[in-house]
Amino acid sequence: MCMTCGCGSGETHIEGGDAGVHTHADGTTHSHAHPHGHSHDGGAAHSHAHEHAHEPTHDDAHGHGHGHDHDHDHDHDHDHDHDHDHDHDHDQDHDHDHDHDDDHDHAQGHTHSHGHAAVHYGLGAAGGAAPGMSQTRLVQIERDILAKNDGHAQRNRAALAARGVFALNLVSSPGSGKTTLLVRTIELLQGRLPVAVVEGDQQTSFDADRIRATGAPALQINTGKGCHLDAAMVETALARLAPAEDSVLMIENVGNLVCPAGFDLGEAHKVVVLSVTEGEDKPLKYPDMFAAASLMLLNKIDLLPHLRFDLQACLANARRVNPAIEILQVSATSDEGMAAWLAWIERGAQAASQQRLAEVDTLQRRVAELEAQLARLQGT
Amino acid sequence: MHEMALAESVREIVEETARANDARRVSLVRLEIGRLAQVEIEAMRFAFEVVQRGSLAEGARLEIVETDGTAWCMLCSAAIVIGRRGDPCPACQSFQLQVTGGDRMRVMDIEIE
Numbered sequence: 507m508c509m510t511c512g513c514g515s516g517e518t519h520i521e522g523g524d525a526g527v528h529t530h531a532d533g534t535t536h537s538h539a540h541p542h543g544h545s546h547d548g549g550a551a552h553s554h555a556h557e558h559a560h561e562p563t564h565d566d567a568h569g570h571g572h573g574h575d576h577d578h579d580h581d582h583d584h585d586h587d588h589d590h591d592h593d594h595d596h597d598q599d600h601d602h603d604h605d606h607d608d609d610h611d612h613a614q615g616h617t618h619s620h621g622h623a624a625v626h627y628g629l630g631a632a633g634g635a636a637p638g639m640s641q642t643r644l645v646q647i648e649r650d651i652l653a654k655n656d657g658h659a660q661r662n663r664a665a666l667a668a669r670g671v672f673a674l675n676l677v678s679s680p681g682s683g684k685t686t687l688l689v690r691t692i693e694l695l696q697g698r699l700p701v702a703v704v705e706g707d708q709q710t711s712f713d714a715d716r717i718r719a720t721g722a723p724a725l726q727i728n729t730g731k732g733c734h735l736d737a738a739m740v741e742t743a744l745a746r747l748a749p750a751e752d753s754v755l756m757i758e759n760v761g762n763l764v765c766p767a768g769f770d771l772g773e774a775h776k777v778v779v780l781s782v783t784e785g786e787d788k789p790l791k792y793p794d795m796f797a798a799a800s801l802m803l804l805n806k807i808d809l810l811p812h813l814r815f816d817l818q819a820c821l822a823n824a825r826r827v828n829p830a831i832e833i834l835q836v837s838a839t840s841d842e843g844m845a846a847w848l849a850w851i852e853r854g855a856q857a858a859s860q861q862r863l864a865e866v867d868t869l870q871r872r873v874a875e876l877e878a879q880l881a882r883l884q885g886t
Numbered sequence: 887m888h889e890m891a892l893a894e895s896v897r898e899i900v901e902e903t904a905r906a907n908d909a910r911r912v913s914l915v916r917l918e919i920g921r922l923a924q925v926e927i928e929a930m931r932f933a934f935e936v937v938q939r940g941s942l943a944e945g946a947r948l949e950i951v952e953t954d955g956t957a958w959c960m961l962c963s964a965a966i967v968i969g970r971r972g973d974p975c976p977a978c979q980s981f982q983l984q985v986t987g988g989d990r991m992r993v994m995d996i997e998i999e
Contacts, residue, residue: 642999651895651991768924793971826981827972
């Protein structure tokens with residue numbers, strides 16, 4: 507079954523080669539990209555799924571658990587350079603010994619092993635042991651169940667921030683007009699902002715084809731039976747797409763008002779697209795999605811004269827489940843309201859690139875400080 | 887939603903911890919599931935039982951601690967409890983709320999032997 511969504515087995519395919527992310531019988535997904543350089547936010551529980559090259563005809567009948575989770579409560583950077591030696595026996599349990607060439611600065615008194623031990627506290631109950639006597643022990647874990655996805659998401663977020671990319675996760679039910687809206691948005695942003703797109707659908711590359719027809723780069727992810735994009739898929743897509751510095755990345759999620767709500771992809775904002783033909787009660791029927799979104803685009807407003815749609819009720823309903831939600835009314839066919847939407851995007855893109863420049867500035871100053879220090883030490 | 891996949895995640899976390907502590911089996915798994923988390927408790931119980939088969943936690947008791955959805959009511963300037971997203975403040979009926987807790991799902995601890 508799909509690792510993160512449990513939606514039945516299937517092959518996730520990312521267009522651009524057979525080195526796609528694929529799902530094994532035991533649910534692990536592997537891709538052939540090796541994004542290994544990463545840094546960790548302090549205090550975050552995170553996991554790495556180790557992606558390594560397999561022959562495409564790898565026997566899928568056995569499972570190996572490769573994810574390992576570290577709990578750390580300190581900041582450190584690792585560059586993980588490790589060779590994966592694939593001569594391992596396929597018993598149910600096996601350990602990967604990872605040789606890490608890294609220097610850790612550990613907080614005083616902190617110990618952990620780089621086996622796959624989670625940090626645990628409170629080994630209560632029996633301290634000593636008598637042979638033959640079983641002891642029950644309570645082991646505290648306190649780990650978020652969605653930690654695996656969130657680990658990928660944090661890495662995506664960091665990678666995007668480093669390049670000043672403003673990333674949006676577009677969510678909606680099927681048929682809300684996301685793709686048409688996206689196509690029109692890209693056309694109107696010509697010459698103003700570079701845009702790249704990640705498209706998510708169960709099947710076909712229709713949407714990626716439509717985006718590419720505008721001249722913008724697009725990558726299609728087919729989830730097979732999957733019902734939403736997850737952060738691991740987006741991580742692979744980002745590596746392939748390599749969005750330009752200070753650009754906009756639109757991630758068009760699978761049409762689904764339920765599942766994508768729970769999955770952080772590393773985006774700056776979720777934008778929910780609701781069309782006026784869907785009914786004003788949808789924000790109340792699907793509260794998690796509207797609560798997770800920063801902006802609601804009420805689409806197809808050119809059709810309002812033909813519908814009995816209660817606009818005020820819709821706006822009130824959205825604000826009920828999310829008092830902070832911003833709302834813009836648009837039509838991708840008549841262009842009504844599009845100027846405000848474009849301005850919203852430009853503000854966000856501006857903020858993202860300013861953030862990047864501020865960080866570059868901070869680092870450059872640090873470099874200058876260190877160089878001055880070095881000069882003093884060397885007596886030059 | 888996705889209780890099967892969540893149960894798989896729980897299995898991974900539990901097995902890894904159990905092995906790291908040299909456990910022969912896991913007798914109890916305790917999950918904390920917030921009322922505002924997108925998880926159906928009964929589906930979770932079912933999925934857990936199915937997914938733990940063949941693992942160190944097969945047959946383990948599952949305890950689910952449901953935590954309240956909490957929010958800050960901006961009108962009352964007070965912390966309140968809500969049952970569902972979209973519910974109003976029980977005191978003043980306003981919808982001007984900021985969710986502060988009860989939307990997480992965690993593996994709290996396990997009992998091993």
